[in-house]
Amino acid sequence: MADPSTSSRSPRAQWRGEWARHVRSRLSSLGLSATRENEIVEELSQHLEDRWRELVSGGTPEDEATRLALAEFRDGDLLAHYMAPLRQSHTPAPITPGLPAEASGAKAGTSTGRVGRDIWQDVRYAMRFLRKQPAFTFAAVLTLALGIGANTAIFSIVNAVLLQPLSYPDASRLFVVYEQRAAPVLRARFSAENFLDVQREARSFDALGGYLGTGFTLSDRGEPEFVMGEMISAELLDALDVQPLMGRRFRPDENEGGRDQVMLLGYALWQRRYGGDPAIVGRPITANGKPYTVVGVMPAGFEFPQKRYEVWVPFAFRNNAQGMVNRGTHYLQVTGRLRSGTSPEQAQAELTTIARRLEQAYPDSNANSTMGMASLVDETVGNVRTALLLVLSAVGFVLLIACANVTNLLLALASTRAREVAVRTTLGASRARLLRQMLTETLVLYVAGACAGVAFAAWGLGALTALSPGDIPRLDQTRLDLTTLAFTLGITLVTGIISGFVPALHSTYCARAEQLRAAGRSATHGRGTRRARAALVAAEVALSLMLMVGAGLAARSLLQLERVDTGLDADGVLTFNVIPPEASYADGASVRRFHRDVIDRLSALPGAIAVGATSHLPLSGQNVENRFTPEGWTPPSSEQAAVGGLRGVTGRFFEAIGARVIAGRAFTDADGSTSQQVAMVNEEFARRFWPGQDPIGKRLKQGGVDSEDPWHIVIGVYADLKHMGPQAATRPEVMLPYAQTHDYWVTQWMRGLSVVARAPLSDRSIRRCRSSSHGE
């Protein structure tokens, strides 16, 4: 302390200043508010002054009195130590990180309570520490937010699409049943009669329901609306175990022609078109020009077989006016509920037995045919499972890279904190306690990253759902629910602990090295740091490389898909479906006239370049196959037949869709019902059945050699059009002029056509055309 006599200030005033300095230095670690600290400094300085005066007045020399007064402060930092637990006038309690709880002045309590307090203390210290490192914290939280957010978003999709059970009771017992050609294995739909036999004979299922998709034009009120619907057997809803929200299910007797004009509405349709009318049950509705009676409304969320289906009507298995119930035409999809206690293997064995019996009983239609089954959930989400799991793995890698980055940052920070940690160690902090404190810091960082990540995921999910092409089942059910948040918490804690452990461990090594250095001994922690960080960088590079390779492959696949020659030019092409109602257009001639009229009207619109229509739009996945007899082709074995897709086209279809005619010519209006029967084949058909020959002028007919169908002369060959999707293999295909297509096909399978228009047509002009067509 300075000699007071040398000062020009009042000697006592200067002494008081010195007392204050001594007191203040002992309070500095407490982080008191300025007011509170000043009060304490004043009070304690007064105390020291009183003691000094007393000693001096008792004859003690001033210097000795000063030394004795300051001896009131004992060794160490006892003042701060005793002050620490106090609340100190609204000032947050100071934290002495790394010290045992007792030494930090924590009140005694149960061990659980103490641990809880310690953890809370660690968390608060961590938050303060991170606030003091804004650049580091920002970089780390942002990195983690991206990693955790991407994982949260993708997991929530995986959870909704793959992990959640289907919304039917005991959905694991639901199976899709199908017919199957034995060699080569080719899955097929059921024919109605085969289905009825299986339904009657199979004991492994509580219920088996068949269904067939179709379209309905509702024209009972307001503007006509086209909706997708299913013709179903009454047992389907028994199999799914779903009750209508209002009304009743179909009765088995309604699967009969004449009694089948009853309808179940989907919830969304009921709300949208009928305003949620509570008296809808029993009301008549006009669909496809025929009167139906609404017998019920299905509950919200009932989406069978997919979301876009909004109407269900009974399929007429008996007295089918169109003669659709036979053994040779395969169009029914079948879903059944496995009987409780029956294994899928037992059910499969029974299906095989039934198929064998049918094969023997009906060799003409059922030769070489068996049956198979697959779980409904696999059928529903099987297509996207691999893709989603791949994406989940990719974002998993992103998270690992983010973690490696943050760990690297933490390691860099750890090296700068060696002295701080050394001081704590000197003060008595155990290594375990220091590790816990540092792990807490990392976890606080990760939790902050997770919070930002969840916000990022919420935003990202909206974008992902909006960008989805709409063919991912159940994507609309994606939520940031408790399962997702539990997943996020899980990955946050696991990655946080892993990521924080190495830097924490490293810090304590650094601290030890720092102590050794202070003691004059050498330490080698620098090498350790370098090695740890180098390992992390190597891991990061490896992970990034894998991710880049994966992303590169995905991008290449995407590019290849883009480059796939689909055989058409879809730019500037509009397309929509038109189905003339059966009631107004019963026979083939009227259906053909209807479509002719639609195409003529659209072609007359200003700007229309070319308008045509097809029964099966390319790339749509719609398909119907038939047996053909190509003239001059000899099957390699008696069991093999020429099978190919059959399409009816009309108008300037080839020009409208941009398909290429590579030999011969396309159909024209001259190819009418009374002119020469003509056909066009795709390259694959020509290649397979007339290899090395000119297909132009060859003849083909539908059915086998003995078929009574007329011969069609091939007048053109067109470049293969991808029907089932860009990746699907091309199959042989035959196109017939719609005008020359058999009435059976026109009324049953090609009633609705996909109109294709190459033109800048507006929605309004199309609607006007549609309304006037309906008006007729």
Next chain:
Amino acid sequence: MADINTRALDRELKRGSAELLILSLLDARPRHGYDLSKLIEIRSRGELKFHIDSLYPLLYRLEERGWIKGTWVEKADERRRRFYKVTPEGRKVLAQQRKTWAAFVEAVRRVTAHDNG
């Protein structure tokens, strides 16, 4: 004062019996910190001594609990001092602590008397 006594007092501080000393001295009239430390030293004839670094944290702790209340008092020609007085709640605590202490001393006396007898 012997070092061992200082440590003993520290232990007492932790256990809380030192609170009894402070509350007793303030029960009579308000006093400031230095006054309290002198009184304890004098009345205990030098056996007990509070250091500045344990006395004031104790006073603040008692204040936080609401048993005593400190007030800055200014007098002419003197620097202001912080005086502490016992609150009604502190008085209740004091009564209870006195009773407990008396019972404790009596119990110890009985035990040690028995040993000696």
